Amino acid sequence: MIDVKTAFLLWVIQASTLAILLMAIWWHARDQKHFLWFGTGFLFHASGLGLVALRGQIPDFVSIQTANTISLLGFSLWVKGLAALDHRPAPRLLWIPPVVWLAGNLAPFIRMEFAFRVSLYNVAAAIGFATLAFIAARAHFSSHRDRALLVCIWGGQSAVTLGFAAFVIFQRPTSFADNYFSMWIGTLAVIGFVTSVVILAKITMDRSQEQLQALVRTDPLTGALNRRGFSEAYQGLVESSPLNTLAVLIFDLDHFKQINDRHGHTVGDRVLREFAEVCRSLLPQRAVFARTGGEEFAAVLAISEPRDAALFAETVRLALADRSIPTDDEAISVTTSVGIATSSLRDADLDKLLSEADLALYTAKAQGRNRTSLRSGNHTVTVPPAREDNIQVEVDRQASRQVAILKRISAVAHKLDD
Numbered sequence: 539m540i541d542v543k544t545a546f547l548l549w550v551i552q553a554s555t556l557a558i559l560l561m562a563i564w565w566h567a568r569d570q571k572h573f574l575w576f577g578t579g580f581l582f583h584a585s586g587l588g589l590v591a592l593r594g595q596i597p598d599f600v601s602i603q604t605a606n607t608i609s610l611l612g613f614s615l616w617v618k619g620l621a622a623l624d625h626r627p628a629p630r631l632l633w634i635p636p637v638v639w640l641a642g643n644l645a646p647f648i649r650m651e652f653a654f655r656v657s658l659y660n661v662a663a664a665i666g667f668a669t670l671a672f673i674a675a676r677a678h679f680s681s682h683r684d685r686a687l688l689v690c691i692w693g694g695q696s697a698v699t700l701g702f703a704a705f706v707i708f709q710r711p712t713s714f715a716d717n718y719f720s721m722w723i724g725t726l727a728v729i730g731f732v733t734s735v736v737i738l739a740k741i742t743m744d745r746s747q748e749q750l751q752a753l754v755r756t757d758p759l760t761g762a763l764n765r766r767g768f769s770e771a772y773q774g775l776v777e778s779s780p781l782n783t784l785a786v787l788i789f790d791l792d793h794f795k796q797i798n799d800r801h802g803h804t805v806g807d808r809v810l811r812e813f814a815e816v817c818r819s820l821l822p823q824r825a826v827f828a829r830t831g832g833e834e835f836a837a838v839l840a841i842s843e844p845r846d847a848a849l850f851a852e853t854v855r856l857a858l859a860d861r862s863i864p865t866d867d868e869a870i871s872v873t874t875s876v877g878i879a880t881s882s883l884r885d886a887d888l889d890k891l892l893s894e895a896d897l898a899l900y901t902a903k904a905q906g907r908n909r910t911s912l913r914s915g916n917h918t919v920t921v922p923p924a925r926e927d928n929i930q931v932e933v934d935r936q937a938s939r940q941v942a943i944l945k946r947i948s949a950v951a952h953k954l955d956d
Contacts, residue, residue: 878911
């Protein structure tokens with residue numbers, strides 16, 4: 539069997555290689571900070587154990603107190619990496635392992651005796667493993683099964699390491715050569731490390747795959763779904779909706795080309811993002827939203843009756859008209875025209891609904907833009923009407939925006955029922 543120093547050096551080589559690999563991955567994906575923390579953690583851990591392996595060739599203070607502090611800092615960085623993987627701030631208890639080691643070495647009887655130092659290091663390492671298990675238990679990344687495996691591995695390593703700390707106190711070895719049992723503990727630790735790294739690699743690959751799929755299905759400018767994502771999400775809504783009616787809405791930003799020509803494409807992009815933000819903030823639970831063209835967006839809603847779709851469209855239309863969008867020269871207001879088509883869930887066909895919603899949108903534009911047209915069967919109703927009588931105008935002036943919307947939607951529902 540190989541001696542302890544050789545085992546240390548072999549693990550240092552493997553851990554250093556893993557550290558370089560992880561940090562290289564982070565270098566090409568700077569937003570994935572967990573790669574940086576995991577890689578730095580392995581680098582610290584490997585550096586610390588490398589200094590321990592040089593015992594006798596370098597000053598004892600460096601190969602014992604400094605080396606083990608650096609090694610235990612690896613646990614702190616792994617905890618930070620695990621928290622980053624879960625998009626959470628790292629807990630303050632991440633610094634406990636090196637603090638326990640440093641505090642314990644303040645006691646002369648621990649600092650001067652090999653067995654106590656080994657036991658103290660293993661207690662600190664057990665705390666590090668327990669912290670990792672605690673973070674994994676509270677995390678939301680990946681599947682429950684993968685997180686449970688990590689909890690079991692790190693929880694088991696914590697228990698074994700703590701047991702080994704007690705065994706060392708009982709056995710009182712004077713050097714690594716006197717403690718044959720440490721080789722088996724070291725082997726178990728390496729197996730645990732490798733297994734946890736494999737699971738974390740799987741979790742990271744799964745997340746990368748999910749992010750790649752999201753990029754394929756998402757419009758990069760607005761964050762809304764693109765046409766492909768819209769089609770897939772529509773099918774999922776059809777299969778899962780508990781309601782019996784679907785509505786497709788097409789939004790077209792009015793005079794968008796003039797905005798681009800007058801203020802530039804940067805402002806145009808800002809307008810698109812603002813509109814997408816308005817829609818997402820008002821989108822009901824059972825709904826899909828996408829950017830389907832330059833200034834054209836679409837939504838699919840699972841609804842109980844057509845007035846629900848008209849209410850959503852009018853809410854978006856009025857909310858957008860009420861919003862001022864800053865530019866370098868002046869704040870601008872933007873409006874949208876909306877076309878709506880509805881169908882029973884059983885007969886729903888996306889292409890047909892889009893075609894009918896497009897016809898309704900054409901009606902809204904023809905009647906002056908900044909309007910909502912709803913097409914159901916042979917009926918097409920536009921709100922507000924192209925010409926409102928004096929009573930309608932007076933009511934809209936005096937009523938609140940919400941009351942005006944509800945009144946108009948009631949009128950739409952009444953006409954559709956007729």
